[in-house]
Amino acid sequence: MSPSPTERLNAIVEQGLCIGCGLCEALAPQSITVRKTTTGFEVPVVIGELHDTTVDRIYDVCPGTRVEGLPDRLVADDTVVDAVWGPVRRIVRAWAGDPDVRHIGSTGGVLTALAQFLVASGRVEFVLHVKASTTEPSFGEPTMSFTEAEVLAGAGSRYGPTATLRTINDALDHDQPFAFIGKPCDLAALRNHARHDDRVDELVRYWLTPVCGGFGEPGFTDGFIRSVGIEPDEVTALRYRGYGCPGPTRIEAGDQVEERHYLDYWGDDDSSWGLPWRCKICPDGIGEVADIAVSDTWPGGSPTREESETDLGVNAAIARTVAGQELLAAAEAAGALTIERDVTVDDMSDYQPHQVRKKHTAGLRHEAMANAGRIRPQTARLRIDELAATVPVDIRTSQIEGTRTRIETGKASLPTPE
Numbered sequence: 001m002s003p004s005p006t007e008r009l010n011a012i013v014e015q016g017l018c019i020g021c022g023l024c025e026a027l028a029p030q031s032i033t034v035r036k037t038t039t040g041f042e043v044p045v046v047i048g049e050l051h052d053t054t055v056d057r058i059y060d061v062c063p064g065t066r067v068e069g070l071p072d073r074l075v076a077d078d079t080v081v082d083a084v085w086g087p088v089r090r091i092v093r094a095w096a097g098d099p100d101v102r103h104i105g106s107t108g109g110v111l112t113a114l115a116q117f118l119v120a121s122g123r124v125e126f127v128l129h130v131k132a133s134t135t136e137p138s139f140g141e142p143t144m145s146f147t148e149a150e151v152l153a154g155a156g157s158r159y160g161p162t163a164t165l166r167t168i169n170d171a172l173d174h175d176q177p178f179a180f181i182g183k184p185c186d187l188a189a190l191r192n193h194a195r196h197d198d199r200v201d202e203l204v205r206y207w208l209t210p211v212c213g214g215f216g217e218p219g220f221t222d223g224f225i226r227s228v229g230i231e232p233d234e235v236t237a238l239r240y241r242g243y244g245c246p247g248p249t250r251i252e253a254g255d256q257v258e259e260r261h262y263l264d265y266w267g268d269d270d271s272s273w274g275l276p277w278r279c280k281i282c283p284d285g286i287g288e289v290a291d292i293a294v295s296d297t298w299p300g301g302s303p304t305r306e307e308s309e310t311d312l313g314v315n316a317a318i319a320r321t322v323a324g325q326e327l328l329a330a331a332e333a334a335g336a337l338t339i340e341r342d343v344t345v346d347d348m349s350d351y352q353p354h355q356v357r358k359k360h361t362a363g364l365r366h367e368a369m370a371n372a373g374r375i376r377p378q379t380a381r382l383r384i385d386e387l388a389a390t391v392p393v394d395i396r397t398s399q400i401e402g403t404r405t406r407i408e409t410g411k412a413s414l415p416t417p418e
């Protein structure tokens with residue numbers, strides 16, 4: 001018997017592919033709500049009648065089932081397309097022109113500075129991005145910022161579940177030009193959605209993203225909160241980073257305030273990161289469909305405790321499109337951005353070794369998922385199969401075997417959403 005529409009939707013969650021972006025709720029609000037379940041993740045829960053046509057649409061736009069690179073029409077002829085780093089027109093080291101924005105921002109405040117410039121210059125009416133959740137302090141939630149102050153209130157990285165696209169209809173219904181800041185998978189989902197809703201390409205004037213190694217599994221974050229002597233349900237505010245680079249992870253429970261180093265949360269290298277399965281097989285953590293993708297610049301991918309004391313915050317910003325390149329120059333001319341110097345894809349690989357590894361191994365992990373009879377995310381223009389073909393045989397074998405073992409031992413699965 002073929003699976004029901006609900007079973008097909010649940011399969012995305014059960015196979016660990018749902019990132020909780022919220023887009024499926026926006027597509028079918030009468031049938032689906034994206035909410036926190038017993039696993040701690042925000043995932044779709046079926047609340048009304050669901051049809052196969054709706055689930056077909058979801059499979060076509062969900063970033064768990066489809067991830068594509070920049071549409072060809074946005075890759076100008078003179079754009080360099082690097083095998084690992086994708087479309088690149090310019091890469092700079094930069095920070096926010098305003099020292100307060102630089103300090104408050106996650107790294108050097110570049111995303112906030114660009115978004116503030118877009119609002120202040122009237123290029124867009126508002127920015128759709130995220131801020132700390134008002135109900136789940138370790139989560140993020142979408143917000144529409146119309147002023148520079150509102151944009152700044154959303155600064156900082158949220159490493160908890162964040163349904164960035166849950167309110168995309170509100171943003172589109174506004175019928176005003178806007179900028180979108182989301183994780184690379186959020187952007188992938190919205191680019192997918194653009195094939196079905198013409199308003200996306202008409203209204204979303206700028207696409208901005210952090211380079212993204214993944215967010216923290218709820219259990220990982222809860223364990224960290226307990227380690228500082230606070231129960232997760234006592235938390236009243238949580239800031240993962242910002243107010244320095246990376247700045248302290250700050251947990252508040254009423255009057256009790258605990259601050260720890262970023263490395264206390266994440267650990268000393270990427271092997272200790274408690275990431276959702278979808279992040280471990282991510283074919284695009286580097287924001288290939290953005291106009292500008294913005295990252296940290298710590299050599300080797302992690303800060304040191306000593307240098308964090310004095311680090312004022314320096315981002316790398318990759319302009320991928322003509323619009324992104326123009327925006328960098330205009331924001332610098334207006335003083336919103338300070339550009340230190342141009343850098344290269346080799347510098348990016350030094351700052352982001354985990355992204356280079358993941359880009360090479362994602363295709364192998366997808367192959368092992370397909371071999372196990374699982375959903376294989378449809379990908380295009382991300383070069384992951386070409387990169388996988390360059391991986392030495394021993395690593396290739398260990399990646400495929402490791403993925404198979406994870407699947408067989410349930411480490412790549414979540415329970416059916418309830």
Ligand SMILES: Cc1cc2nc3c(=O)[nH]c(=O)nc-3n(C[C@H](O)[C@H](O)[C@H](O)COP(=O)(O)OP(=O)(O)OC[C@H]3O[C@@H](n4cnc5c(N)ncnc54)[C@H](O)[C@@H]3O)c2cc1C
Nearest residue numbers: 105106107108109110111112130156158210212213295296
């Ligand atoms: C989950 C996650 C993983 C990351 N992994 C890496 C990595 O591997 N390598 C690396 O170099 N950098 C990574 N970063 C990016 C880094 O933490 C900074 O966000 C980036 O350097 C931009 O810094 P900034 O100072 O310009 O950001 P800010 O000026 O502070 O602006 C950050 C913007 O991002 C938005 N935002 C924050 N969290 C989320 C979220 N969860 N979902 C959607 N939008 C969000 C905010 O609304 C804000 O507009 C990650 C960020 C996130 C959120």
Ligand code: SF4
Nearest residue numbers: 018019021022024062
């Ligand atoms: S990733 Fe987004 S669209 Fe896909 S199932 Fe999860 S919430 Fe829905």
Ligand code: SF4
Nearest residue numbers: 185212213214279282
């Ligand atoms: S690693 Fe990939 S799937 Fe995970 S949050 Fe980042 S962009 Fe999304």
